[in-house]
Amino acid sequence: MPQLITAGKIMYRINPVENRLELSSTNGVLWVSRSGPGKRYGRLKDLLWYHDQLFLLTETHLLRSRNQGSDWGPCGSGKVVESLVALLDGGQYLFGQSADGHLWYSYNEGADWGRRG
Numbered sequence: 001m002p003q004l005i006t007a008g009k010i011m012y013r014i015n016p017v018e019n020r021l022e023l024s025s026t027n028g029v030l031w032v033s034r035s036g037p038g039k040r041y042g043r044l045k046d047l048l049w050y051h052d053q054l055f056l057l058t059e060t061h062l063l064r065s066r067n068q069g070s071d072w073g074p075c076g077s078g079k080v081v082e083s084l085v086a087l088l089d090g091g092q093y094l095f096g097q098s099a100d101g102h103l104w105y106s107y108n109e110g111a112d113w114g115r116r117g
Contacts, residue, residue: 075110
């Protein structure tokens with residue numbers, strides 16, 4: 001479950017103590033809290049840079065930002081999204097691992113999900 005990723009020259013991390021998303025443009029020397037997802041989405045679990053977008057998995061939502069984390073919107077919903085614990089860039093597909101061990105895939109950037117195994 002990546003909680004630290006890079007996208008271009010920016011590093012993003014989940015601060016588990018503060019339950020917030022932070023970014024650094026100084027190679028990790030200074031970190032700045034990123035506005036957006038707050039406590040209303042529960043615990044932040046996973047980060048992924050996929051198709052030039054930032055995805056953030058929380059306890060209850062999959063959120064997507066098209067502007068490096070400045071603004072967020074929900075992406076997909078339902079029991080599958082709520083069960084995901086990790087995300088993976090599969091090239092053509094966005095993959096998600098659920099807590100019960102199943103692999104899910106999305107061909108439309110998290111809007112809809114199908115089960116692989």
